Amino acid sequence: MSTQTVKRVVIAGGGTAGWIAAAALSRHLGPLLDITLVESDEIGTVGVGESTIPTARTFHRLLGLDERGFMRAAKASFKLGVTFENWGGIGDRYIHSFGQVGHSTWMGGFQHLWMQAAAQGFGGEIGDYCFELQAAKAERFATSDKANINYAYHLDAGLYAGFLRAFSEAHGAKRVEGKIAEVRQNGETGYIESLLLSDGRVLEGDLFIDCTGFRGLLIEQTLKAGFEDWRHWLPTDSAIAAQTPSTKPASPYTLASAHEAGWQWRIPLQHRMGNGFVYCSEHMSDEEARARFLAKLDGEPIAEPRLIRYRAGTRKTVWEKNCIALGLASGFVEPLESTSIHLIMLGATHLVQNFPFNGMNPALVRRYNQQSRAELERVRDFVILHYHQTERDDSPFWDYCRTMEVPESLAERVALFREDGHLVQDADDLFRVDSWLQVMLGQRVRPKGHHQMGRLLPPEELREALVNLKGNIAKAVANLPRHQDFLDQYCSAA
16 A cells, blocks of 8 residues: 555646546645646547537536537537437438436336337337437427426537636646657556656656556556456447548437447547448458448548447456546547547546545545446447347357347346346436336337336326327427527527
């Protein structure tokens, strides 16, 4: 146990992860710490997505950020969910929205009432009872202080990092331009003592935050934390990313279209479209993936497409000695449900709450590691659900995903829903029952039974309640402006 007082924080690497860490620490603990971030302009931001989930808004509120200012700076658009194409089967299309589906009771979830209505021949689609889903479908959006709508953002990751850099420096964080040539450790404890830069400068610190991406320069190459590979559950390992000019109004959702060896994304920003092609290299060559990707692009790439290699998994410990890994250095699921930025924000928030001012307390380190792993495993299970629960049998890739063994934690969730329509809601779950419901049904998981609470209502009373709920949602959506029109009025970056 190190009892040294911790004051000097050195963040290795910039990008989204580094500047989120710097923003959280400088904003909340700035007067108590000396924060330095080292990055090189020669090393670009590595990432495979530019999309968030609604927790980003909570993090921004903790920082005290102005939403309009952030959106203008990052040329962001609004996001109500993800539209999935060809996942449960070829030709399928469903939306996983961020909204609440219907109205649940203490006795059971709304899906039980809906399934009872379906058994009696009415009820329509489950998505008819979700405001955010219907708004996404209609490509409408608006927000205000009085609006009760759950949303996230699409953003330009490079511009976002620059915005957070200015914020962090205004709160006392210092940036050093340079490349790390050597990580120096204490000969007895193995703790990191300093970073030697390629020009001979030395950055000393008490706590080091590794934001060096997949290579994990500090956490893995130096401290040998170890890596647990999850590719047997999440077999994609490559992505090609490129941006194209915007050719149509921005939609308030991410598009994820499955193909025979993975999937392709489209992320609409104010000024351009983010595009990516995710695939498993065992089932598709780089040449074929690139050709398929370019053929499906709407417009010419603004810059040369980037090939990104990754592997799904987690560091066995994300806090090792006096080093904490954030972002890609800590682990990676994949960008399907846009959780990467969320996990960075969560790790930075936990660090603020559990900052080791009095040294590296083993109990504190264990707790941080346990918490980080549990959070990543819950995200992992939700993403695996999309691959495993499918009826696609058109390629070896989908045959593997459909028949693979999955974590017991996920198998139990699926079994509860498939047999009785029940959905699990643990206190620390990132994705709530509404998300599990939308994806389960979208992936063709059909419950064999359901709670009979709907039989306590006369059929006409149940029908009337559902008709009214559906009608109120449709009316509210119709009153919203088009998403692009609201963007132009609210936060145009033009």
